[in-house]
Amino acid sequence: MSTSGIAEAESTEIAPPPTEPIADPFVFNGETMPGMRDQVVTETVETRVWTEEVGAADGSPPRSPDRDPTYRNDPATPPYSAASPGSPPPESQQLSDAGAIIQGTLHSELERVQLAREVDVRAAFAGLPRVHSHWTHRYMKILVVGEAGVGKTTFIKNLFAAYASDPKFPVADTPARGARKAFQDNPESLCTEVVLQDVERRVCYHYRVQDTPAFGDGKDLDSDQAAVLDHIRACNQAFLDAEQDPGRRSPLASHPDPRVDACLYFFPPHTCRANDLEFARLLAAAVPLIPVLAKADAMTSEELAGQRARVARALARHGAQWTFSPRALAEAGAHDGPPFAVVGSRDMDLAVGRFWPVRRYPWGRVEALLTRHSDLPALRRLLFEAAFEDLKENTDARYLDFRRDQAAPGIVAVVTTPVRGLVKLAEWGFAVAAVLWLSQQAGPLLTDPKYRQRKLEDVREKVDTLATNVRETADEVRAKSANAVGTAKEAAQNLTSTTRDAAHRANRVLEKNVTSRERRMEQERRLRYESRPFWRFWGE
Incomplete structure (x- = not known):
């Protein structure tokens, strides 16, 4: 460069950057960062201030983050000194007058307004409101009914097998001699409950199975039936009392639901007795009835098919069977039921899983949770998953009928009380x-x-x-x-x-046959001959 050029460069004053105030938000890497001016920057930042009119002292074109994306304030580029021509103002003046560019782009006021508008537009059409949901509780109560020895307790243990952490988890049970009194005094002592949490939907599912005294253990079958039917009514009454309780301080949804949602009636193998059908008919009038063929491994394939068809026809004739929707049956994989043929066992094969019930025979073994051996997996999916909402809707409908029947006498009393007063x-x-x-x-x-x-x-x-x-x-x-x-x-x-x-x-x-007419005439002739007088010994 010539001497005149050097002198010209020394005499030229570098115009300071514009002093218009820079307001937030700043845009860094394509994202809006509001409130930048309120933040305290603690990092040491090397700042270069460039103008579009004057470049570097060596005559190179101006460099800035806007024009040169490869710009970096690295040690290879010497910083300006205060004595050199073209050096920037002091750092305090840079921050107060021109603002700082920190690894990003500085936008004008108009650009900031446009960016803020785009953010508002995107927020307006972002979709549904994102509500933070709280944990809720859902309840399912199943009643198990059947005679002694059909395997009700073992069924309950196998039903909860997939959800239990311990293979030896306890099942609520009472000796047969005191089961009836325990059921009448404290039904909860025969109730087994498993609580499962759906973290994604924030729902706690309470699955409860209520065992009942063996049907027929008592001397009076009518009293055994009445005990179970009274328990169903008592559960509805308990829910009604909780609903109408004037001292209740929490929503009804937070209270445990004691109502019975379904009843599993166990039919013994090879039989379909009139007592079972009559009891099933009474239960079906109060709660959805699901027939279960107990000890299915005690029957051959032909006997099981015949028993399934026989029980289905008898229940249909009495109108005592709950009908599931085809969608629920398809989702649960229940292709043969109802009735559902189940197998239960207390022996576990821990080599297969933490709880895998099996029954061993000389000719092989039967696995209770295997679909081709037992309908228990399909029944569990049907009750706990596919038909859960259908059963709960039916429970609500039946409860409303019960509630209306219980409220009707009260309404009549309210209406007739003034009339009775006038009569008096x-x-x-x-x-x-x-x-x-x-x-x-x-x-x-x-x-x-x-x-x-x-x-x-x-x-x-x-x-x-x-x-x-x-x-x-x-x-x-x-x-x-x-x-x-x-x-x-x-x-x-x-x-x-x-x-x-x-x-x-x-x-x-009607006597049209000639042979029969002749036979009649011969009989009449014989009678006349036998009744003739003794003295008339000739002919007729």
Whole structure:
């Protein structure tokens, strides 16, 4: 570069950057960062301020983050000094007058307004509101009913097998001798519950299975049936009491739901008794009934198919079977049921999983949770997943009917209470009027003997007339009864003779066969021969 050029460069003053205030937001890497001016920057930042009119001292074109994306304030580029021509103002002046560019782009006021508008537009059409949901609780209660020895307790243990952390998890059970009293006094002692959490939907599912005393253990079958039916009504009544409790301080949804959602009725193998069908019919009127064929491994394939069809026909005839939707059955994989043929076992094969119930036989083994051996997996998916909402909707509908029936007497009482009060008032009014009338009429009866005698004669005459009318009516009724009896006897005799004659005529008309006619004539001839006089020894 020439000397004149150097002198010109030394005499030229570098114009300071514009001093217009820079307001937030700043845009860094394509994202809006509001409130930048309120933040305290603690990092050491090397800043270069460039103008579009003047470049570097060596005559190179101006460099800035806007024009040169490869710009970096690295040690290879020496910083400006305050004495060199073209050096920037001091750092304090740079921050106050021109602002700082920190690894990003500085936008003007108009650009910031446009960017803010774009952010608002995107937020307006972002979609549905994102509500932070709280944990909720859903309840499912299943009643298990069946005779002794069909494996109800083992079924409950296998039903919860996939959800239990310990293979030896306890099942609520009571000895058969005290089961009935325990069920009446404290049904919860026979209830097994498993709680599962759906973290994604923030829902806690409470699955409860209520065991019942063995059907037929008691001396009276009617009392066994009444105990179970009363328990179903008591569960509905408990929910109604919680709903109408004036001292309740929390929503009803936060209270445990004691209502029964379904009933599993266990049919023993090879049989379908009338007592089972009658009890199933009574239960189906109160709760959805799901038939279960217990101990399916005790029957061959042909016997199991026959038992399944026999139970299904009998329940359909009694109208005692709950009908699942085809969608729920397809989702659960229940292709053969209901009825559902299940197998249960208390023996576990820990080599397969933490809880895998099996039954070992000399010819092989049966696995309770294997779909081709038992319908238990399909029944579990149906109850706990596919038909969960259907059963809960049915429970709500049945509860509303129960609630209406329980509220009807109260409504009638509210309506009839004022009427009863008016009736009571009217009775008192009539009583007072009768007393006043008697007091007015009793005066002459007590003071005037002639009036009293005349009244007594009137009463005696009325009584005699009434007695005469009663006697005449009785005589008339007796005569009419005798006539009716005679007429009935005569009609019966006429009907008998008419029927006999009609039968004879019908036999003669229907006697078209020549052989039969000849046989009859021969019989008549033989009778006439046998009944002839002793002295008539020739022919007929």
